[in-house]
Amino acid sequence: MALEHALLVSLTEREGSGYELARRFDRSIGYFWAATHQQIYRVLRRMEESGWVTHTEVAQDGRPDKKVYRVSKAGRVELTRWLAEPIEPTTLRDELGVKLRGASLGDTAAVLREVERHRAEHATRLEVYRRIARRDFPKPAKLNGRELHQYLVLRGGIRAEKSFVDWCDEVVQALRSEGVR
Amino acid sequence: MALEHALLVSLTEREGSGYELARRFDRSIGYFWAATHQQIYRVLRRMEESGWVTHTEVAQDGRPDKKVYRVSKAGRVELTRWLAEPIEPTTLRDELGVKLRGASLGDTAAVLREVERHRAEHATRLEVYRRIARRDFPKPAKLNGRELHQYLVLRGGIRAEKSFVDWCDEVVQALRSEGVR
């Protein structure tokens, strides 16, 4: 149940509408927990039922009204509770590994192309993350508190993407030298 | 829909019962796609409805009967089809990042302990994977075909765990030097 808590974190930092949260998630927390707007709207409603957040309707001109959510006392209590609670370490989950594992049962060359495609995609993400790091945290050694934590989360994203790209390179090289084209 | 195909890969290599597949998944493909026995039983039934596998009931003495599944012609066709098809690159999904991101809103020291706990868990997995690599693939440079692909999948697991452990170390160090205990 991390989405609830990811939203609590995000809303504690700054109140916002479902739509805005969805946009924020594309960056930042989204490196570790992606979510669609549907999911976010639904969860926000559930959170309101639980009393963790409240909303106020805000009229805008030229745009549809929005519901701005804000964390309640109970929400802050819940967030601290969750933060202190242990969670299960995650296991990797990537279809590409399954494909590679079955490569010899089909068109190995097609799997190789797929690995290259994923490599490109992850390399792009890596570049995006690195650019954000340079732009938003030019002096990482001086950070502390919330900013430091944000930076470290970004570092996690960078490390994960880097490691995936390196793995793809290893795979491509190994398949190539086996004669796959 | 990778579980179906993971099972097809596994069953193509060797026929087996749901239970056996669950055991096999604990190693090997499980590094990239974990599954519980419930999930496997259910999916096997669905796959049989689709005509991808057939089963024969096998009586055993001293143990319950088992249903041994085997891939059909249609199953092999489906597997090759899927192998040639592109899939979406995955995004990271780890609650720990969410917690870290929210650390300053609760007990940062507790989050630090949690990171250390996850570090230990992932380090253990890393050791397990490395041991398997040494035992099953002592001469990786000489591999090709299915064995090479198996090895590369394992390498992916190793890289992912290594990168996670390193990240945890970075986080622990950073939090420590900010004074968190």
Added chain:
DNA sequence: CGTACCTATGCAACTGGTTGCACTGCACCC
């Protein structure tokens, strides 16, 4: 002798997340 764990399968209920679609209105580009 009881407890606990292994092999083996399965149902039922639930939770979490995705996909497709609908509606409104403005801004921008060709």
Added chain:
DNA sequence: GGGTGCAGTGCAACCAGTTGCATAGGTACG
């Protein structure tokens, strides 16, 4: 004038995966 895209919320249906439980005989340990 038409298409695209953004801002904003939402329903309904679906798919995937988890959790708890049940059953049943076997082995191993203290």
